[in-house]
Amino acid sequence: MNITVLGAGAWGTALAIALAQRHSVTLWGRNPDTMAAAAQQRENSAYLPGFALPDNLRLSADFSQAVTHVTSDALAAQAEGLLIVASSVAGLRELVQQLQAYPIPNIVWLCKGFEENTSLLPHQIVREVLGDAIPAAALSGPSFAQEVARGLPCALSVASTHAGLCDQVVAAVHGDNIRVYSTDDLVGVEVGGAVKNILAIATGVADGLGLGLNARAALITRGLAEITRLGVALGGRSETFMGLSGVGDLILTCTGDLSRNRKVGLGLAQGKPLATIVTELGHVAEGVRCAAAVRALAQQRGVDMPITNAVAGVLFDGASLRSVMELLLSRNPREEAV
Ligand SMILES: NC(=O)C1=CN([C@@H]2O[C@H](COP(=O)(O)OP(=O)(O)OC[C@H]3O[C@@H](n4cnc5c(N)ncnc54)[C@H](O)[C@@H]3O)[C@@H](O)[C@H]2O)C=CC1
Numbered sequence: 001m002n003i004t005v006l007g008a009g010a011w012g013t014a015l016a017i018a019l020a021q022r023h024s025v026t027l028w029g030r031n032p033d034t035m036a037a038a039a040q041q042r043e044n045s046a047y048l049p050g051f052a053l054p055d056n057l058r059l060s061a062d063f064s065q066a067v068t069h070v071t072s073d074a075l076a077a078q079a080e081g082l083l084i085v086a087s088s089v090a091g092l093r094e095l096v097q098q099l100q101a102y103p104i105p106n107i108v109w110l111c112k113g114f115e116e117n118t119s120l121l122p123h124q125i126v127r128e129v130l131g132d133a134i135p136a137a138a139l140s141g142p143s144f145a146q147e148v149a150r151g152l153p154c155a156l157s158v159a160s161t162h163a164g165l166c167d168q169v170v171a172a173v174h175g176d177n178i179r180v181y182s183t184d185d186l187v188g189v190e191v192g193g194a195v196k197n198i199l200a201i202a203t204g205v206a207d208g209l210g211l212g213l214n215a216r217a218a219l220i221t222r223g224l225a226e227i228t229r230l231g232v233a234l235g236g237r238s239e240t241f242m243g244l245s246g247v248g249d250l251i252l253t254c255t256g257d258l259s260r261n262r263k264v265g266l267g268l269a270q271g272k273p274l275a276t277i278v279t280e281l282g283h284v285a286e287g288v289r290c291a292a293a294v295r296a297l298a299q300q301r302g303v304d305m306p307i308t309n310a311v312a313g314v315l316f317d318g319a320s321l322r323s324v325m326e327l328l329l330s331r332n333p334r335e336e337a338v
């Protein structure tokens, strides 16, 4: 299958490496110097250092050339191409707008979050720009880029209301080391992937403050309740939050030290300013922007999200870490239900 991955960050590069084992893959990045260096060294040292790029993986900084890899007439007739957008949420709209000029066969995105100023989910951004006619899907689930690039096993969820595209993503991605499960609950999958990043910041803070494993388990569990409340309010199905893109990714990101969002929380607990943490990371930590969007959305919808509010308070209102932890612990007792 011909596959184009737009966005040569850590995750786009890792997935391109994995897919190049079985497919003809082009990886596009917007920075010509970075892509030229990666092509010369056969390594994306800017975003995924230490992993060799397979010889057959094509690298490009030419947008047209990269998209044409999946839009040639022959491919379009057989619906054989797969277009994967691997930017951050902040870059999604701009990239999708650029795609308006091309007869793309489908679109799959990997980003996890809500858009900062609109509080829209990725599928809503895609629909706003491209309309409903093009088959569209989110690929999500617990998947640290470095582990996928190493060929370690993982399981993902593909979500689309277009069953044919789910089948095509499974055909392309499901293989020796990656299992792919399908669902039509796009909202549920996207809300799980977005909000777990905020909760990973919270557990990073708690762990960094030495609050213990009991506190971490409590945050993850009550965080899942928070994800479920928002997700159901937005039209997702509660069982989706028990799956890979919900509790699966929540556990990974809250407990795995490879997580950039968790690192944000650990850094805050060390007293580092947010700007310093973000600069040191060198990668997007979606939970930061997402916390603002989700706090606004939850307020608008009347959804109770105390952990998200606490994280947003620390990130944007200068609230002290201890005071928000105390606030969380001093909430009135209630039934445990979601
Ligand atoms: N790194 C990981 O393990 C995983 C990341 N994700 C999600 O995938 C998305 C990308 O993550 P990473 O690749 O890790 O981030 P990264 O920080 O390593 O790379 C971000 C990429 O987005 C591109 N980008 C940003 N704004 C853009 C714009 N306006 N136009 C074109 N490209 C733009 C950057 O150039 C870069 O290639 C995020 O939403 C993340 O939550 C999902 C699963 C795993």
Ligand SMILES: O=C(CO)COP(=O)(O)O
Pocket: 112, 141, 142, 143, 144, 145, 197, 200, 249, 252, 253, 258, 259, 260, 261, 262, 284, 285, 286
């Ligand atoms: O989404 C991820 C793993 O599934 C990556 O999480 P971070 O962005 O926190 O590293």
